[in-house]
Amino acid sequence: MSAEGEGEGVSGGGEGEGEEVSGGERDFGTGERPGSSALRGAGRVPRERPEWAAGVRPGHRPLLPVVTADAVAREESARTAERLAARSRERPGDQWPEHVRALRERAAHIRRETLDDLESHLGALTARVTEHGGTVHRAATAADATAVVRRIAAEHGARLVVKSKSMVAEEIGLNPALEADGIEVVETDLGEYIVQLGDERPAHIIAPAAHLSRADVARRFDALAGAEQAQRPRDHSASALAGFARARLRADFRRADMGVTGVNFAVAETGTLALVTNEGNADMVTSQPRVHVAVMTPEKVVPRLADLGVLLPLLSHAGAGQRATVYQTLLNGPRRDGEADGPDALHLVIVDNGRHRILGTKYEDVLACIRCGACQTACPVFRTLGGGHAYGSVYGGPVGAVLAPLLDEHPGDAELPYLSSLCGACADVCPVRIPLPDMLVDLRADHAASRRGPAAAAWHAWSVLWSSRAGYLASLAGTAVAARALPRRALAALPAARRWARGRTLPDLRAAGRLRRAVRRTAGRGSRAARHRDLP
Amino acid sequence: MALFTSCAADLVAPGPALAAARVLAATGAEVTVPRAQTCCGQVALNSGHPAPATRLMRHWVATFEGYDAVVAVSGSCAATVHHRFPRLLTGRWRPRAADVVERTWEFTQYLAQYGGGLDLALTGDVTWHDACHMLRSLGERAAPREVLGRVRGLRLHEAADREVCCGFGGTFALTYPEVSCAMADRKLADGAATGATHVVSSDATCLLHLAGRAERRAVRLRTLHVAELLAAALPDGPGSLAEVAAA
Numbered sequence: 015m016s017a018e019g020e021g022e023g024v025s026g027g028g029e030g031e032g033e034e035v036s037g038g039e040r041d042f043g044t045g046e047r048p049g050s051s052a053l054r055g056a057g058r059v060p061r062e063r064p065e066w067a068a069g070v071r072p073g074h075r076p077l078l079p080v081v082t083a084d085a086v087a088r089e090e091s092a093r094t095a096e097r098l099a100a101r102s103r104e105r106p107g108d109q110w111p112e113h114v115r116a117l118r119e120r121a122a123h124i125r126r127e128t129l130d131d132l133e134s135h136l137g138a139l140t141a142r143v144t145e146h147g148g149t150v151h152r153a154a155t156a157a158d159a160t161a162v163v164r165r166i167a168a169e170h171g172a173r174l175v176v177k178s179k180s181m182v183a184e185e186i187g188l189n190p191a192l193e194a195d196g197i198e199v200v201e202t203d204l205g206e207y208i209v210q211l212g213d214e215r216p217a218h219i220i221a222p223a224a225h226l227s228r229a230d231v232a233r234r235f236d237a238l239a240g241a242e243q244a245q246r247p248r249d250h251s252a253s254a255l256a257g258f259a260r261a262r263l264r265a266d267f268r269r270a271d272m273g274v275t276g277v278n279f280a281v282a283e284t285g286t287l288a289l290v291t292n293e294g295n296a297d298m299v300t301s302q303p304r305v306h307v308a309v310m311t312p313e314k315v316v317p318r319l320a321d322l323g324v325l326l327p328l329l330s331h332a333g334a335g336q337r338a339t340v341y342q343t344l345l346n347g348p349r350r351d352g353e354a355d356g357p358d359a360l361h362l363v364i365v366d367n368g369r370h371r372i373l374g375t376k377y378e379d380v381l382a383c384i385r386c387g388a389c390q391t392a393c394p395v396f397r398t399l400g401g402g403h404a405y406g407s408v409y410g411g412p413v414g415a416v417l418a419p420l421l422d423e424h425p426g427d428a429e430l431p432y433l434s435s436l437c438g439a440c441a442d443v444c445p446v447r448i449p450l451p452d453m454l455v456d457l458r459a460d461h462a463a464s465r466r467g468p469a470a471a472a473w474h475a476w477s478v479l480w481s482s483r484a485g486y487l488a489s490l491a492g493t494a495v496a497a498r499a500l501p502r503r504a505l506a507a508l509p510a511a512r513r514w515a516r517g518r519t520l521p522d523l524r525a526a527g528r529l530r531r532a533v534r535r536t537a538g539r540g541s542r543a544a545r546h547r548d549l550p
Numbered sequence: 551m552a553l554f555t556s557c558a559a560d561l562v563a564p565g566p567a568l569a570a571a572r573v574l575a576a577t578g579a580e581v582t583v584p585r586a587q588t589c590c591g592q593v594a595l596n597s598g599h600p601a602p603a604t605r606l607m608r609h610w611v612a613t614f615e616g617y618d619a620v621v622a623v624s625g626s627c628a629a630t631v632h633h634r635f636p637r638l639l640t641g642r643w644r645p646r647a648a649d650v651v652e653r654t655w656e657f658t659q660y661l662a663q664y665g666g667g668l669d670l671a672l673t674g675d676v677t678w679h680d681a682c683h684m685l686r687s688l689g690e691r692a693a694p695r696e697v698l699g700r701v702r703g704l705r706l707h708e709a710a711d712r713e714v715c716c717g718f719g720g721t722f723a724l725t726y727p728e729v730s731c732a733m734a735d736r737k738l739a740d741g742a743a744t745g746a747t748h749v750v751s752s753d754a755t756c757l758l759h760l761a762g763r764a765e766r767r768a769v770r771l772r773t774l775h776v777a778e779l780l781a782a783a784l785p786d787g788p789g790s791l792a793e794v795a796a797a
Binding site: 079082083086087091092095099102103108394395398399432433434435436437438439441442452455458459460461462463470473474476477478480481482483486490493510513514516517518519520521522523525526527528529530532533536 | 555557559560561562563564567568571583585586588589591594595596597598599600601602603605606608609637682683685686687710711713714715717718719720721722723724725726727728729730731732733734736758759761762763765766
């Protein structure tokens with residue numbers, strides 16, 4: 015899905031052919047092989063994002079609570095929260111329109127049916143794609159996958175690569191890997207392009223620049239154009255900004271040696287690769303360059319072509335509130351004899367990168383995810399963090415908080431399941447019914463179990479104390495005594511109280527046990543009756 | 551009927567439980583507060599400690615299974631009983647839990663069903679905060695509105711983001727205090743924008759968080775548990791929210 019949500023309604027696409035291509039192209043008429051037109055001047059774009067949001071994940075990552083505290087404090091965060099909240103209000107929680115509700119149930123079933131027999135669907139997909147003249151590669155790890163793509167690029171002498179949105183490419187670090195070989199990679203999804211210019215990671219699965227306002231985008235584009243006034247966006251309206259990006263990108267589409275895309279769904283029955291965008295950039299990336307490399311994870315496979323009739327409209331609805339995206343691209347192999355466009359070669363790279371470890375576990379359902387980003391938009395925690403770089407993982411928001419620890423790429427990701435108030439909004443909006451809050455709770459349990467220590471022992475002792483009436487009442491009495499004996503300042507120095515008091519006044523713990531005394535006074539008969547039913 | 555008061559009531563918030571007992575008694579129910587009750591285990595479970603949580607769940611089942619009805623003063627605890635108990639309890643505890651879970655109600659759910667005879671009046675302007683577990687685990691958004699709708703003189707102002715989390719989230723409030731407080735700020739601003747004087751909800755813990763934040767930020771929106779509101783609306787109550795606030 016495309017950059018449906020960058021800032022205040024900047025949206026690409028949809029213009030007629032034949033628009034004057036400004037700037038870029040005339041510089042590259044003859045002679046020296048040109049570089050990217052879209053990225054020319056990118057060095058002038060200021061790096062406004064914090065270090066933890068950088069395009070290449072920094073080697074050192076501060077503790078998550080430190081990162082989130084910084085993220086909340088950023089000026090942009092409140093504005094982003096408001097934008098995403100407004101989007102959520104348009105598509106409230108569990109209020110699924112009747113026709114979409116039926117799709118949702120069907121899709122949830124299709125996704126699980128697929129996961130039950132993933133390898134056989136992948137086998138069928140591989141056979142069909144090969145029959146069509148494509149080449150299928152299986153990669154176990156991120157390094158394997160990038161090695162495959164680098165080899166393909168080298169074989170075809172690729173110097174300029176245009177890319178359509180792909181989260182798995184982010185996951186495996188494809189851009190830096192290609193750039194290390196001296197290849198220029200240009201993001202052609204408008205939101206991805208905007209974040210690429212600022213050397214940032216995408217902030218949201220389908221709205222990579224959701225954390226930026228129109229003014230932020232204008233600032234980046236102005237810096238990109240630099241002193242060349244004629245190239246600057248004519249004004250800072252959404253359409254002018256989109257037009258500027260379009261003109262910049264168009265030259266690259268024409269000149270690129272290789273196109274890289276993700277895959278929204280891959281049909282086992284027919285070998286069809288399905289891509290959806292609102293900007294048409296996937297059509298350009300897959301039709302103009304000589305080589306098309308599509309990167310997907312195994313679970314993107316669907317059994318039948320007819321399943322697209324369920325999944326594509328559902329994806330559009332859940333992701334962007336659309337009945338259908340503007341473009342739906344269905345590819346069946348490279349260009350055949352007599353066809354007008356399309357690549358000479360098509361490579362499909364299926365990257366596992368840890369998914370096989372999730373299959374067959376209680377977390378298998380997370381692989382049903384269709385990357386609509388609805389859980390991110392709905393999540394008040396994600397919103398509060400100003401659009402989500404603060405998760406530190408490639409996939410932010412609730413699905414990222416589940417997936418990242420399972421992929422086990424960074425030890426810090428184990429903290430992500432705690433970065434949720436367990437409000438459940440993500441489960442309400444999930445189009446394929448993934449029980450994300452339950453998974454977050456289970457992941458917390460796994461995390462706690464992996465580090466048996468004083469905390470686990472304390473919880474154990476506490477539960478023993480609190481599963482007896484005497485122990486419980488004693489702890490209430492003790493709390494009240496401590497609350498009365500200690501000055502408030504001393505109480506506020508205790509770890510939990512200190513964290514609470516960071517932004518809130520402390521509740522009065524002297525109230526501990528007051529309820530019991532009041533009940534004894536007012537409901538003596540009732541509580542005597544109850545005593546007979548107490549535990550032996 | 552047994553009143554399930556929650557450990558929050560025992561530790562810091564006795565008001566809602568006492569108020570709930572008065573309101574339920576006014577319906578003619580014989581209300582008992584079982585002395586053996588402690589905690590439903592939610593905090594331990596959500597913190598990643600299912601075994602200690604399960605121990606408390608078993609204790610909860612043993613404490614409450616002898617009653618015809620169990621009414622919870624917390625939507626979140628009621629949701630834990632309904633949603634978590636059947637998933638965590640095994641063996642002989644599973645059918646025992648299923649049996650009592652069926653008879654466990656959140657306070658406003660019970661009143662929506664059996665509280666029709668109450669004479670309720672209280673003038674004032676309130677907004678309702680849909681506490682997450684009540685709303686999504688328990689799937690209940692209608693009952694509190696129906697019950698508040700029976701209070702003569704009360705004006706309910708729906709906030710735009712009434713269904714958005716207030717940022718409490720149990721230990722989340724301690725693990726990520728800055729995020730938690732920022733969420734409370736939005737909730738408070740959203741509630742205050744309705745013109746209400748009070749934000750009312752089903753969970754004392756959400757309200758403690760919101761009240762603590764409101765006090766720190768000097769926001770003029772007060773908090774009130776729905777049980778306290780309804781107790782104040784009983785015939786011998788103060789008559790107006792302004793008097794409740796002054797008390």
